[in-house]
Amino acid sequence: MFSCLILCGLRAFNLDTRHVIRKGGEPGSLFGFSLALHQQVNPNKVLLLIGAPRAKALKNQKSNVTGGLFKCEISESDNCERIEFDNDEDPRQESKQDQWMGVSVQSQGPGGKVVTCAHRYQKHSRVSQSVLGRCYVFSQNLTINYDDMDGGQWKFCEGRRGETDHAWYGVCQQGLGVTFTKDYHYVVFGAPGARNWKGMVRVEQKNITLIERGIYNDGPYEYENDNDNFKHPNNPVSAHSYLGFSLDTGHHIMKSRDLTVVAGAPRANHKGLVALLKKKFIEQLVVEQLLHGPGLGSSFGYDVAVVDLNGDGWQDIVVGAPYFYMKDTDIGGAVYVYINTAGQWDNVTPIRLNGTKDSVFGLAVENIGDVNQDSFNDIAVGAPQDDEGAGRVYIYHGSAQGIKTTPAQVGKEHSLRYFGYSLAGNMDLDGNSYPDLAVGSLSDAALIYRARPIVNIRKNITVSPEEIDLSVGCDSSFCFTVKACFNYTATSYNKSYFIEADGDRRKQGLNSRVIFLTKTHPESDVQFNGTLELQNQNAGQCVSINVGLKDNIKDKMRSVVFEVSAEIIKAKLKKMGNGLPQIMPVLDATQPRQAVTEVNFVKEGCKNKRICYSNLKMENSLFVYLCSAHNIPEFKLTYEKKDLAVKVTVTNKNGDDAYEAKLVGKFPEILSYSGVRSSNKQILCTANHNGSEADCLTSYSYFKVRYVFFFVFFYTRSLFFYCPISEAKPSQVSFGGVVRAETAMKTEEDAGSLINFTFRISNLWTPSISPPPVTLHIHWPRDNKDGKWLLYLVKVTSHGPEKIACSPQSEIHSLKDIWVCISKNLVLKQRYFQLKYSCRYLHFCSVKCVVLKCPLQGIDGTAVELRSRLWNSTFIEVTNCNFYLLFFPMQSWSAQNIILKSPDFTVKVPVSPDSDVAQFGVPWWIILIAVLAGILILALMVFLLWKCGFFRRSKQDDSIPRYHAVRIKKETPGHSDGKMKPGALEKKQWMTTWINDDYS
Missing domain, CATH: 2.60.40.1530 (ntegrin, alpha v. Chain A, domain 4)
Incomplete structure (x- = not known):
């Protein structure tokens, strides 16, 4: 067997965990609550944008805690810079205390705009107070141009009818969900508190170039606008639904070219739903499709992502339900993957990905692009309470069938709490053409995981000659040649290989049947390794090894298997142009790790040199004839008769030689294997520890005789009476x-x-x-x-x-x-x-x-x-x-x-x-004796009583004692020194005077 082992840091996936970039913020600021990857065009720079909704106020703000937005360069430095904006406050009209600026942040893409929001921004007067929310839009260089494009005037709930009424817009909370369309055309806001917490979605654009082109009436679009009766019982989204809590957009969802807004409503009907909205008329968004949540209290729609997982050109939908559970199971949280069937959603059955108990799996879902470069986009799922609150992130690969339900990688960071609360991806941060991933937490820190390049090594192994023929001089000096060839598709890297012969047999404790005839590795004759440098893609290199056959081998039935694989040699890492350390590539985990071939022995005594067709037949009979009942022999156990012999006959009439023929016997519990006897000693039997089984085989490597018989002896372990x-x-x-x-x-x-x-x-x-x-x-x-x-x-x-x-x-x-x-x-x-x-x-x-x-x-x-x-x-x-x-x-x-x-x-x-x-009563003479005995006993008792004077009477002249009793008072006044004590009583006893002196 040839084997060349691959040593990679992570099994089956390519996110590097050895060179993680960490960004930290002020303690208690919730730094990392929201994330976005942003690429500036002028100057050309890639940034990580991090929201910290509990950050301290700027110097010109009157409040203490307002929140903020930070930009972090992709470097090993831990420092991030706060973006200064919203640096004023009028306490008479507004309050920015705990406004949670940075609760959400989104980038429009390379060279696009950036939006961040504060959903708890308050506007107040002497008689009212409203939680309206507010958003800021930045240019691509993260500055604010106060024109129709940028600025902080994105607060569409202000100035409406019912601005101070919670049943309308009094708790609008604009900006809890926000996103851009992929065509750089619109910004989409969610206001989950609008209209009695039913929720509201608004699509808006202010593009001067469109006005110049004559497009004047392009929005804004709302679901629902002021003219709709949102309290109508047939309204598809009811009150307290939180519509707009999560948002994403895409084309090719319902129709190939139309824009569709995907909005989550995690409280709808106490289960949650996702609404697919489209533009209609000038100011309206209408529902095209509803995806309903399956479980009570599951918060279906807490987060949504639009991504093409199977590469068919139609956008699929991923929905998080972090509080989904199933009774009596360990499921805690779920993600539902809806695979688009050419815009038809009615008959789509979602694929459910399950999290572990209490993990809130699905709190964050994100399209992270094609991280393994297999032409299918992938997703990341956050489970911030997994692993007892440490948090984990699960990576799932897309495929032609939709999605692979087994996670390709599970990431965790033990030094953080609630790791995976926020996610951002689908952008290359280090210039290696692989999209990277940023993960936020509630521990005031965010981590950047860079994707390692994928290397696909193609391996081929051949053996010459293709068969081992022992009759043509195949021995330990030379028998055949093994040739292994390698080529790759990726950047140039050095590859090492490790070769092992007959590995399966050696794992079973058996000796190898072949040896390598190279002198470069004298430490072992059954292993070989080396190094190859592959300079150009698809330009292969080969290595050839001569192999010899050991003497006196018995196993000629099974073929010799050769297996070859390769690994990337670890090189000294260098700094890249952006100052980041170089990361090692990883082999493509979706491809087979080994290439396998085998060489067969030419079989002697067989018509076909590779396959033998034997004709083995077995018969058995009892050595001593036994009586039968219902055609079943009966063996009666006694003290004198405890042993039993069975005659076994094996034939191979008109058949090829039977290599490694084996007879397996299993015996009843009361019988135990004793031994075997054969006339020519061709049969060897081996029993297990208690004699309940025995394996019998010939003393040769193959069964070439046409007839053989032997006796198997048993003894009874014990008799039962x-x-x-x-x-x-x-x-x-x-x-x-x-x-x-x-x-x-x-x-x-x-x-x-x-x-x-x-x-x-x-x-x-x-x-x-x-x-x-x-x-x-x-x-x-x-x-x-x-x-x-x-x-x-x-x-x-x-x-x-x-x-x-x-x-x-x-x-x-x-x-x-x-x-x-x-x-x-x-x-x-x-x-x-x-x-x-x-x-x-x-x-x-x-x-x-x-x-x-x-x-x-x-x-x-x-x-x-x-x-x-x-x-x-x-x-x-x-x-x-x-x-x-x-x-x-x-x-x-x-x-x-x-x-x-x-x-x-x-x-x-x-x-x-x-x-x-x-x-059968008592005889009469026994009764007579009993009566006489009773009379005798009675007479004896009378005599004894007479002798004791029991029957003697008293006479009148007998002296009978008489006495005279005088009754006195029980208590008399007490005396002391001859004087009577007032209030003190003294108890007296009875006094008796006997008349007869003999008794006085």
């Missing part, structure tokens, strides 16, 4: 009473006796791998041949690692919505069940059973519990009989071709009438 344990509580049940209909039952107990069945599954050998799915099958006696209930299933629960859902669900019943159904995955499947009873021991084979299937998620320790009721009424109808309910639980293994032998076992529950239970 499951032991089911079942129980029923109670172990014996009875029935009795009267027959009751199902509708008469009110509670669960009315149905009959409760029986709980528990089935536990234990794994006696813990496996080393996860076991296949195992299902517990329970044959449940549901009803008899007459459809009457036998055992009524109420509830199914599970205990274990995971919850088990048994099926079918319909077999868990509810009696008049009293009993609750728990299981949700039950499916009905009936089979016959044997009901055995002791009366004549007859077997009824017509009793219906259902099979309950319970998938065992975790094998060890899993338990399934079934709560049921014996249906009393059904059993009463069969009298004088004892019954046995028999259950047959068993297990199934769903893995294909693997049989799990599960033992059959039965759960037996005796069922008998109430009388049968009574006949």
Whole structure:
């Protein structure tokens, strides 16, 4: 493989980020709020115009903060000069405090005029105050000639009817949007606050040359003029729309030669719209087309740009919607690209470019010209709140299809905040014929990015001879020659190249099959690089390299691929004539980076020297015959039988040699690869770490024998044995009473006796791998041949690692919505069940059973519990009989071709009438012994009480103590030193006098 690597500063685009020109202003002045690129003709100079709407006032202005306009030369100097104008103020009639001069600035183009505005300029009197706005127009040398062309008298809202009424022109705010027409003919103003914030657009010209030509009635044109009823309900633009907030113009939008004004109204219908306006009559602009915003609150129309993206001669429209969002997504802001279809817009579906969340993507959109010189204009989109408020600028290239939706470059500047708030482009600032880009911010700074020249290097690579024939002396001394040729279209530059052989194989850890036979680079025999100087465009130069083939190579199937590319050598940068540092060109990112060719081996044993047609067929059979069920072999695993052998036969009858033939085997989880045996040792197999896969291939580089067989051996990783344990509580049940209909039952107990069945599954050998799915099958006696209930299933629960859902669900019943159904995955499947009873021991084979299937998620320790009721009424109808309910639980293994032998076992529950239970009562002699024992215990207790005197009575002459009690007051007055204390009470106790001295 040949490879020659390109080292460029930016992938896929040519705006230079290493030599950025920075212009700064006073802190807090909002220097960079608006931008325009301007070219003077006399003197010939290119300037960057920057608006600073919060700049301090000039010395003759009475206000403190008025805003201003600055001009900056395209140099590495950070200094910019303020343009002095509007340097007066009459406080009695006007106020320029916070007028925001420089809120917008536009240039008419090379040698054209410049306009800047202050949309918050105020005119006041004793009784009123109006925010009219005001604009200044400069000549191409940025001076003001106070004639009909220039000056500061561009304030068309002043002097109108309703000048002081906000519903008319009291808050006109002229100049928030302003632009020139591309033909240097008109200046277009926007006044978004006019007429109850509906907005207004005015197109005006004052060209003396036209008057001299006899054109007198060319404007001004307005949408809408004073004679229009702007409050009419059918008006296409309603109040509070902010029409004129953004503006652009162009021809070839609706008709090929007519002028169309594109005006944004970001508040229209709470979504936003863009109006396409045309001149009509003498003083009117009328709506030709409306582009409606798609999202509520998206501010569709916040900024607009007119640009031909696909090069068809018709101007396309780009609309910013910075506050567009989509719920539950990371979209924050959008740009809608409308591709013009020969002036027909009704069926145009816009292309939406999405920004990231909270980025206000689309706050600024700009036509930046053809920055990559591919004949299609490009656009820039500002997202000033992207990257947590740092801001980014996205560059999108135009194409024949309209626009490339993937950004070619994303620019950011970490030292600034709200980078990308304003944009200006489509003008060459450094004289290299590539348009450059200026980006503003809200950090009192603006940056200039210069476009790097595009170099398109055409590469061609050939190999001689075109094939590697090992039979004609192709070896390590010489095999073939590789020739790489280069030419370019651009300015003269030196190019370097880097050559690598068999790069793909070496990345995979394999050795290269070829070596370079040059002695100029002894450090490596598989890499080559060099330098070429291409002096003239389209005049190519070539380099030839001899290549040798290594000995004993095995890979003769795949071709040797050669890939060549080039890079521009970095040279010492020089100063240009304008004092700017020279910037390096960049390779055209739209062109392929590499030229590729390949050389094939001449194949031995093949009719076609390049392509081999083999006839490989494979058959396999089990070495030991196995029993089959449904034509599927079954392998029963036991302790003694754990290994399995498969015989594999491969044939290549009447076929070409099969190069690098490989047999890939994938095995079930329970089987693992053990080894391979072949009679002539031609087969080699390699297994993965757990033996679930094995790759087998011949010991030669190609399969040239016509017949081969070998044996692949497997061993079982482990065997699984499951032991089911079942129980029923109670172990014996009875029935009795009267027959009751199902509708008469009110509670669960009315149905009959409760029986709980528990089935536990234990794994006696813990496996080393996860076991296949195992299902517990329970044959449940549901009803008899007459459809009457036998055992009524109420509830199914599970205990274990995971919850088990048994099926079918319909077999868990509810009696008049009293009993609750728990299981949700039950499916009905009936089979016959044997009901055995002791009366004549007859077997009824017509009793219906259902099979309950319970998938065992975790094998060890899993338990399934079934709560049921014996249906009393059904059993009463069969009298004088004892019954046995028999259950047959068993297990199934769903893995294909693997049989799990599960033992059959039965759960037996005796069922008998109430009388049968009574006949097995307590024997009479046990009752007699119990009565006699009770009498004996009673006699013993009486004797003990007699001995303790419990039954002895008291005599009259027995001494009984008597006493005489005297009651005294509870409280008496207190005394101290023989004197009574007033108000003090002393508590007294009861006094008792015993008559008998023995108790005193």
